[in-house]
Amino acid sequence: MxxxxxxxxxxxxxxxxxxxxxxxxxxxxxxASMTFKEGWVPPARAGEAVNPEADPPKIKLRYNIHKSIADxxxxxxxxxxxxxxxxxxxxxxxxGIGAGIPxxxxxxxxxxxxxxxxxxxxxxxxxxxxILNPKHTYPFDLGSSVALKDFLANECLAAQLMLGPLQxxxxxxxxxxxxxxxxxxxxxxxxxxVTPIRLPTLKRLNMTFxxxxxxxxxxxxxxxxxxxxxxxxPEQSQDIRLYIDGVTAAQTTESSPYMEKLIRVYxxxxxxxxxxxxxxxxxxxxxxxxxxxxxAVTWSDPSVVTPSGIGISGAxxxxxxxxxxxxxxxxxxxxxxxxxxQAQNQQQGFISPGFSIDKVIDIDSTDVYLDLSAIGxxxxxxxxxxxxxxxxxxxTKGEKFQIDNYDQAPSGSxxxxxxxxxxxxxxxxxxxxxxxxxxxVxVxVxVPxxxxxxxITRASDLFIPGETNLVxxxxxxxxxxxxxxxxxxxxxxxxxxxxxxxxxxxRAYFGTNFSFGT
Amino acid sequence: MTRAVFGFCIYGVGNPYxxxxxxxxxxxxxxxGELPSTxxxxxxxxxxxxxxxxxxxxxxxxxxxxxxxxxxxxSGGTITIRLTDDDQGKLGQLFLTDDDSEFWQFQEAKLTPTxxxxxxxxxxxxxxxxxxxxxxxxxxxxxxxxxTQTWDLDVTRGYFGGPAQVRMLAPRDYSPGExxxxxxxxxxxxxxxxxxxxxxxxxxxxxxxxxYVSHILRRGVVIGEPTxxxxxxxxxxxxxxxxxxxxxxxxxxxxxVSLSKKIIAESVDVGSDGAYPLIASLRLTREEAETFFNEPxxxxxxxxxxxxxVDDLKDRLFQDPDIHPQIVIEDGDTWIYDxxxxxxxxxxxxxxNNYIQFIKLTLSLVTHSExxxxxxxx
Numbered sequence: 078m079x080x081x082x083x084x085x086x087x088x089x090x091x092x093x094x095x096x097x098x099x100x101x102x103x104x105x106x107x108x109a110s111m112t113f114k115e116g117w118v119p120p121a122r123a124g125e126a127v128n129p130e131a132d133p134p135k136i137k138l139r140y141n142i143h144k145s146i147a148d149x150x151x152x153x154x155x156x157x158x159x160x161x162x163x164x165x166x167x168x169x170x171x172x173g174i175g176a177g178i179p180x181x182x183x184x185x186x187x188x189x190x191x192x193x194x195x196x197x198x199x200x201x202x203x204x205x206x207x208i209l210n211p212k213h214t215y216p217f218d219l220g221s222s223v224a225l226k227d228f229l230a231n232e233c234l235a236a237q238l239m240l241g242p243l244q245x246x247x248x249x250x251x252x253x254x255x256x257x258x259x260x261x262x263x264x265x266x267x268x269x270x271v272t273p274i275r276l277p278t279l280k281r282l283n284m285t286f287x288x289x290x291x292x293x294x295x296x297x298x299x300x301x302x303x304x305x306x307x308x309x310x311p312e313q314s315q316d317i318r319l320y321i322d323g324v325t326a327a328q329t330t331e332s333s334p335y336m337e338k339l340i341r342v343y344x345x346x347x348x349x350x351x352x353x354x355x356x357x358x359x360x361x362x363x364x365x366x367x368x369x370x371x372x373a374v375t376w377s378d379p380s381v382v383t384p385s386g387i388g389i390s391g392a393x394x395x396x397x398x399x400x401x402x403x404x405x406x407x408x409x410x411x412x413x414x415x416x417x418x419q420a421q422n423q424q425q426g427f428i429s430p431g432f433s434i435d436k437v438i439d440i441d442s443t444d445v446y447l448d449l450s451a452i453g454x455x456x457x458x459x460x461x462x463x464x465x466x467x468x469x470x471x472x473t474k475g476e477k478f479q480i481d482n483y484d485q486a487p488s489g490s491x492x493x494x495x496x497x498x499x500x501x502x503x504x505x506x507x508x509x510x511x512x513x514x515x516x517x518v519x520v521x522v523x524v525p526x527x528x529x530x531x532x533i534t535r536a537s538d539l540f541i542p543g544e545t546n547l548v549x550x551x552x553x554x555x556x557x558x559x560x561x562x563x564x565x566x567x568x569x570x571x572x573x574x575x576x577x578x579x580x581x582x583x584r585a586y587f588g589t590n591f592s593f594g595t
Numbered sequence: 596m597t598r599a600v601f602g603f604c605i606y607g608v609g610n611p612y613x614x615x616x617x618x619x620x621x622x623x624x625x626x627x628g629e630l631p632s633t634x635x636x637x638x639x640x641x642x643x644x645x646x647x648x649x650x651x652x653x654x655x656x657x658x659x660x661x662x663x664x665x666x667x668x669x670s671g672g673t674i675t676i677r678l679t680d681d682d683q684g685k686l687g688q689l690f691l692t693d694d695d696s697e698f699w700q701f702q703e704a705k706l707t708p709t710x711x712x713x714x715x716x717x718x719x720x721x722x723x724x725x726x727x728x729x730x731x732x733x734x735x736x737x738x739x740x741x742x743t744q745t746w747d748l749d750v751t752r753g754y755f756g757g758p759a760q761v762r763m764l765a766p767r768d769y770s771p772g773e774x775x776x777x778x779x780x781x782x783x784x785x786x787x788x789x790x791x792x793x794x795x796x797x798x799x800x801x802x803x804x805x806x807y808v809s810h811i812l813r814r815g816v817v818i819g820e821p822t823x824x825x826x827x828x829x830x831x832x833x834x835x836x837x838x839x840x841x842x843x844x845x846x847x848x849x850x851x852v853s854l855s856k857k858i859i860a861e862s863v864d865v866g867s868d869g870a871y872p873l874i875a876s877l878r879l880t881r882e883e884a885e886t887f888f889n890e891p892x893x894x895x896x897x898x899x900x901x902x903x904x905v906d907d908l909k910d911r912l913f914q915d916p917d918i919h920p921q922i923v924i925e926d927g928d929t930w931i932y933d934x935x936x937x938x939x940x941x942x943x944x945x946x947x948n949n950y951i952q953f954i955k956l957t958l959s960l961v962t963h964s965e966x967x968x969x970x971x972x973x
Contacts, residue, residue, distance in 0.1 A: 133854040134926035136877070138887055141919040152918075154840055158761045158890070159911035162708050169915045171908065172850075172889030173765060176843035179758040179793070182814055182836060212917070219846035220923065226668050226841035233667030241662050241669040241837060246795060246812030248837055253664055276663070290962045291929050315665065346664060353663070360599060364800060364811055370660060370669065397661040397669075400813070402601050402798060403654075410661060 137220030139293075140170070146232045147206035147250060149215055150240075151185060153225060154178050154248075174217075176225060184249035198373070200249045209236060213320035216293045234317050237342055239396070241370040251371030253394055254342055260392065261368045263376045266357045266406055271381045276412075278313055278350035279343055280306045286319040301340050303348065315343065345415050353396065354381065354389075354411045360400070363407040370398050373414055597808060600628040601655050602648075602797035603676050604639070605817055605831075606757030607732045608786050609725055610647050611689040612681075615784070616724045620644050620734065622756035625678055627652040630799060634807045641756040651679045653828065658796060658813050658835070671835025673818065676796075680827040690821040690829060692785045700779035701728060702745065704891035704904055705763035711752060715782055716745045716896070725754050727783050728762050730790040757793055764895065766885035767850065779895040788820040794833055815839070852879070852887050875932060877922070877956040878940075884954040888912075892954070900952045905939040912937060922958060928965060932958035 142149055151167040156175025161168045163180055186201030195204045217223070233240055237254040265271075281302040285295035295318060302309065317339065356376060358366075368374060377390030397410030602624045609618045620642040624630065630648045639646040654677045662669030680686040699717030706713055706728075713733075715721070725734050732754035738746045752759040764780060786792060794815050800808045815833040822830045854877075881900050885892050892904045912920055912934070924930040936957035941950055 134924050135851055135853050136887070136925075137851045137923045139921045139923055141921060143917040143919070153843075153845065158705070158763060159914070160707065160761060160907075161911075161914070162761070166915075169911070169918060171911050173767070174845060174889075176840050177760065178836070178840055179760065181758065182793070217845055218923070220851045222844040222846050224841065225843040225845055228845065229841060230666070230668045234665075237664065239662050239664065239667045239669065240841075241660055242671070242813055242835075244811040246814045246836075248840065276665070279665070290931060291964050343664075360798065361597060361800070364798075364809060370662065396663045397659070399660070400658040400798070400811075402599075402657065405599065410663075412663065 137218070138172075139216065139218045139220065140174070142215045142217065143212050144215070145206055145209050145212050146236050146238070147202050147209055149213075150229065150232070150250060151183070151202060153228070154183060155180050174219065178248070182247060184243055184245075184247035197252055197254075198371075200243060200251050200369070200371070202250055205238075205250055205252065215320055216288060218293050231316075231318050234315065235319055235339065237339075239371050241398075243369050244364065244367070253371055260373045260375050261366050263356060263358055263366070263368070263374050263409070263411075264362050265376070265378070266359055269357050271354050271356055271378055273352035273354050273382065274410075276347065276351050276353055279315055279347035281309045281314040282340060282343055283314055283316045284319055284339075285316070287322045288320070303344065315347075346412075351413055352383065354378075354393070354413075355397075356409050356411055357406045358409060360402075360405045360407055363409075368395060368409070370395050374409075374411065376411060597803070598628075598801050598805075600626050600630045600799045600801060601652060602626045602630065602795075602799055603652055603831075604646070604756070604795050604797070606793045606795065607727075607730055607753070607755050608792055609689065609732065609755045610649075611685040612649070616722060618725050618734075618755075619647070620751070620754045620756075621647040624648045624797070625652050625676075626650045626799075627655060629805065630801070631805060631807060635799070636807075636810060639756075641753070642751070653677050653679045656796075660813075660835070660837070668841050669837055670841070671813065671815070671837050673832055673834045673838070674796075674815075676831045676833060677824070678821075678829045678831065680823075680829060682827070686821070686829050687823060689785065690788075691823075692783070692787070692820070698784070699726075699782040700895065701762070701782055702779060702895050703763075704894055704901065705761065708752070708759040708761060711750050713748050713750060714745060715748060716779070717782075718744060721746055721748065722784075724784065727786050727790075728780060729760070729787075730792045731757055731759060731762070732786075764891035765889060766882075766891060767889045769886075788817065791816045791818070791839075793817075793836075796833070850887060850889065852883050854879075854883065873960050875958040875960070877958060879954040879956065881952065881954070900939055900954070902939050905937065905954065909937040921961065922956065928963060930963050931961040933961055935959045 142152065144152065148167075151165075152169060152175065154176050155165075155167045155178055156170035157168055157173070157177040159169050159171035165180060165185065167180070167185075168175070184200055184202055186203045188203045188207055189195045195208050197208065199205050199208075215228075229240055232238070233250070236252075238250045238252055240248065240250055242248055281300055283298065283300050285298045287296035288294065289296055354376075356378075358368075371394060373392060373394045375391065376393055377388075379388045381387070381389050383389045392414040393411035394414045395409050396412045397408075399408035399410075401408060603626070604622050604624045606622065608623070609615070610621065610623045613619065621644040622639050622641045624635075624639065624646045626648055628650055630650070632645050632648050635646060656674040656676060658671065658674060660669050660671045678686060699715040699721065702714040702716050720740075721735055721738055723735050723737070725732050727733070731752070733750040733752060734754040736749045736751055738748045740746055762780065781787065794817050796813045796815065797810050798812075799810045802808050814836040816836065816839045818832040818834045822832075824830045879887060881892055881898070884890075884900075888908060890904075890908050892900045892908070894901060920934045922932045922934055924932065934956055936955075938955045938957070939952065940955045941952045943950055
């Protein structure tokens with residue numbers, strides 16, 4: 078339509094009956110102005126004669142809200158009539174579109190003096206707003222009812238937030254991808270038996286973005302499927318709608334905060350049908366500890382059954398709070414927190430140094446001997462210096478490698494829930510048979526019996542030579558951390574000698590090479 | 596040695612054991628044990644009056660909250676609180692309403708949270724007592740009779756606790772054909788439980804001397820009228836606040852307005868692919884405009900559009916530069932326009948005493964289902 082000729086059409090339309098005066102001051106003395114005749118003029122035929130017999134159109138109202146998720150949440154939650162009586166700037170939607178929740182019932186708070194001083198685990202929504210992603214355009218079609226839940230759930234998924242109540246009764250948003258410091262140590266009540274509850278695994282992320290300006294439907298879709306995974310069931314798939322346009326989504330740098338981070342986070346947390354653990358604490362402990370939903374906690378139980386054997390200890394976060402007033406206890410639901418451990422300070426998804434497993438030298442019920450090749454290493458591998466001496470440190474200091482392959486079988490063709498490979502550890506110690514052969518590194522890998530369900534009888538129980546890779550995440554510097562949306566600005570730098578090895582099934586390498594399609 | 600006491604309060608509902616004509620504004624705390632009324636959190640002190648503690652909770656509910664990163668909007672569900680009535684049936688006298696309950700009609704289009712003067716209409720002279728508009732309690736401090744069956748009231752807001760909020764007509768809730776006095780909000784002497792009173796569930800921690808130490812709190816909304824159960828009990832259903840928020844519906848089907856006789860199109864862009872109205876105007880009758888925006892533009896009992904209400908609506912509609920109201924027109928094709936102005940137009944009909952009013956919306960084309968756009972927006 079560019080360059081089209083603009084003509085004034087009023088003269089033709091407003092032609093006969095009545096006279097119009099402007100103004101908002103009630104009945105006025107009619108003035109000499111344009112006259113009009115009534116009748117619906119279909120816009121596409123605006124240049125044609127008025128057709129009073131035409132069917133009248135239907136109209137409906139909609140809003141485009143261009144705000145951050147936190148601001149949008151507050152606007153939708155507290156708006157009553159748009160009069161912004163409190164002056165907070167959130168009651169700005171007219172007509173009861175908002176839920177009208179009193180502002181005092183929501184943990185709005187105040188912004189911090191500087192965004193850099195905001196901790197990623199804040200529960201103050203105005204602080205959270207300072208460190209969340211920038212504004213998006215959220216279109217709301219008011220002609221059809223949409224449950225606020227559906228919108229909030231999507232936005233919380235996209236921004237890795239949870240919505241819930243605090244101990245003071247106020248609702249808030251809480252990020253679950255940021256490190257807590259310090260974490261709270263739970264003191265469970267005595268004698269309880271913790272029975273893990275299996276969550277559905279996640280194998281695919283379905284992302285939609287952009288929107289059709291006519292009907293507001295998404296315009297683009299991208300499915301991210303874990304490589305080597307097929308036959309994804311609906312419950313193993315997560316839909317997330319991103320309110321970004323298609324052009325932005327196609328640009329790696331712009332899409333990175335959304336897509337790469339989202340994929341990493343969801344893969345990390347839900348790739349292997351994780352367990353949640355119902356843990357009871359006394360009401361008094363719950364209150365005095367200040368633990369609330371979304372908080373990172375540490376917890377250990379030597380008797381709980383896990384996919385890795387008996388006993389568990391580590392970092393979790395609270396995803397459920399069940400107040401049993403009469404019993405005086407609080408049942409907390411804990412999800413293992415694979416994001417806020419120090420090892421997560423490393424960025425998965427980057428192109429990482431890694432090993433490929435060339436050969437299984439020997440195997441018994443607990444130990445496995447492997448030949449590894451350093452991927453991309455053309456010269457002799459130097460364990461003392463390459464990768465900041467990572468391997469040497471792990472060996473000489475007796476540190477442990479963590480395998481996280483989320484129950485995916487080494488073959489990569491299917492998933493075996495409860496696979497022995499879930500979350501087991503590889504131990505390198507000073508007694509390993511270790512030598513370099515050109516670019517190869519031969520190490521003894523021991524899988525402690527407590528961390529798998531049964532004896533390892535075949536090499537394929539663990540690895541497929543020539544296909545299985547051990548991928549080392551890239552170590553991050555403090556500056557890199559600052560630039561990372563996954564890590565909060567003030568997170569700790571990765572301590573030397575600690576880290577993850579992510580054992581990925583063949584064709585499931587999870588780096589910058591994504592799987593597109595379904 | 597500490598101990599815990601459970602407390603339940605319905606913000607905005609009074610004390611069943613007080614004289615309704617001289618109630619204190621105190622928040623009523625129903626508990627399952629003795630609790631000092633002093634030293635409690637200040638949020639329970641209403642209008643400088645400490646809470647009234649009534650230890651009549653029998654049985655304690657559990658309160659769940661569950662969420663997960665894959666289901667991030669947590670749910671608290673619905674719970675039941677059980678209270679014990681006395682042998683006089685005082686709870687029932689407060690909680691239970693009947694069709695004969697006296698009521699008046701709110702004769703204002705809108706009352707701000709700080710407004711303390713309201714006009715009401717009813718068949719009887721108002722008593723100086725507490726009354727309810729929506730989920731808020733008011734106390735009548737005095738009144739003047741303006742004309743037959745209409746009174747101007749001076750009130751205290753937020754009387755039994757609870758937030759004072761905007762009280763206004765909701766045109767989307769009008770009965771079909773209601774455009775006059777029937778649009779009014781009812782003022783009742785007893786709580787109207789359809790309005791969803793907010794409530795709080797407290798767990799107070801007390802020290803060995805029974806003094807308040809700390810508490811935790813969950814909030815919810817009372818669902819429906821309390822139900823008498825196996826006398827002397829009353830069960831009160833509470834929906835937790837997060838569920839109330841999550842279940843809120845954005846948008847209502849009633850906001851789709853089918854126009855009668857309207858004119859649209861002012862400035863037209865004639866291009867190679869047809870003529871498209873760049874700037875259009877739309878006339879809405881009062882009823883259509885009120886339904887469309889779900890905002891009252893008139894005083895109950897009258898039909899004239901109040902210009903100040905139109906100004907107010909316009910100000911609020913365009914106050915936030917990050918919020919853009921749009922209109923969708925469907926006549927076979929779909930047209931999307933930005934609303935760029937809202938104006939009350941008044942003109943004379945064929946007789947000088949017959950003024951006609953309408954709301955004029957000025958619109959700017961955003962896009963059209965056949966692809967017409969302005970300014971490259973898509």
